[in-house]
Amino acid sequence: LAKTTQPISMDSYEGQEVNITCSHNNIATNDYITWYQQFPSQGPRFIIQGYKTKVTNEVASLFIPADRKSSTLSLPRVSLSDTAVYYCLVGDGNQGGKLIFGQGTELSVKP
Amino acid sequence: ETGVTQTPRHLVMGMTNKKSLKCEQHLGHNAMYWYKQSAKKPLELMFVYSLEERVENNSVPSRFSPECPNSSHLFLHLHTLQPEDSALYLCASSQVIGGYSPLHFGNGTRLTVT
Numbered sequence: 001l002a003k004t005t006q007p008i009s010m011d012s013y014e015g016q017e018v019n020i021t022c023s024h025n026n027i028a029t030n031d032y033i034t035w036y037q038q039f040p041s042q043g044p045r046f047i048i049q050g051y052k053t054k055v056t057n058e059v060a061s062l063f064i065p066a067d068r069k070s071s072t073l074s075l076p077r078v079s080l081s082d083t084a085v086y087y088c089l090v091g092d093g094n095q096g097g098k099l100i101f102g103q104g105t106e107l108s109v110k111p
Numbered sequence: 112e113t114g115v116t117q118t119p120r121h122l123v124m125g126m127t128n129k130k131s132l133k134c135e136q137h138l139g140h141n142a143m144y145w146y147k148q149s150a151k152k153p154l155e156l157m158f159v160y161s162l163e164e165r166v167e168n169n170s171v172p173s174r175f176s177p178e179c180p181n182s183s184h185l186f187l188h189l190h191t192l193q194p195e196d197s198a199l200y201l202c203a204s205s206q207v208i209g210g211y212s213p214l215h216f217g218n219g220t221r222l223t224v225t
Contacts, residue, residue: 032211043115043201043216044154087153091210099210101146101154 004088009106018075020105022088025069033064033071036087038104044087048073075107083109114138117202117217125225126192132220134185134202143185144203144214145177154201160185161208192224 005023012018024033032051036044048055050062050071061074075082085104115136124130136143145157159167160179174196176188185202199219205212 034210034213036214041199041221042218043203044214046213046215049211049213089210099214100156103153 003100004090004102006086006088006102006105008103009108011108011110012078013110014079015077018078018082018107018109020073020075020086020088020107021070022073023070024088024090027068027090031068031090033062033068034089034091035060035062035073036089036101038085038087044101047086078107078109080109080111083107115202115204115215115217117200117220119220120218121221121223123223123225124189124192126194128192129188129190131189132187132200132202132222134187134217136183136185136202136204136215138204138206138215140204140206140215141182142205142208142212143179143182144205145185145187146201146203146216147198148201148219149198158187159208166208189222192222194224197222197224 032049034049035047037047038044048057048060048062050064052064055062063072085106087101087104089099091099118133141162143160146154147157148154156169157171158177163179163182174191178186199221201216201219203214203216205214
């Protein structure tokens, strides 16, 4: 299973762009990269998923370099409501569903 | 509304009690999961079911007993728990098992063992 490493915490201000990088050096060929957001006392919520290059949706962008050993979640113009823990997961369909969450990155957005 | 509903939202139980947590998903998914989240810790995978068959039992103590009667419902039966079992228990579902099939989580049951 690919292990992920993220910064424990990050601070930002409203209106700024936030980039959170996740390292996954032993990512396998079939692995996808998925990011989740979690607010206190709630379950994590899917944000975005990608395999390579760049993926964009209405809330975020995901940048994956050619070697796929890292990925960067980009949140444009954050607001106070983006304060949450962000998790990066790496996995595919050959692990019996054993998707392992790391420590995550606690993002604090200030006014 | 997340599409995955967990009940109860809060539960306080003594160490000798028996209780059950319930999870229901309305998304037509084939895989369901139980995760445990203790304070300030990452989520720990407990059990995985695919088409009502258990495919993963992540070294969980026998005082936790899962049950999946159909692809829409998942239970976690609790008995003789310890105070360190106090945590947020999260249920999730996905279309199929696999890292390319995003997880959809409920909002959890906050369990306190006294």
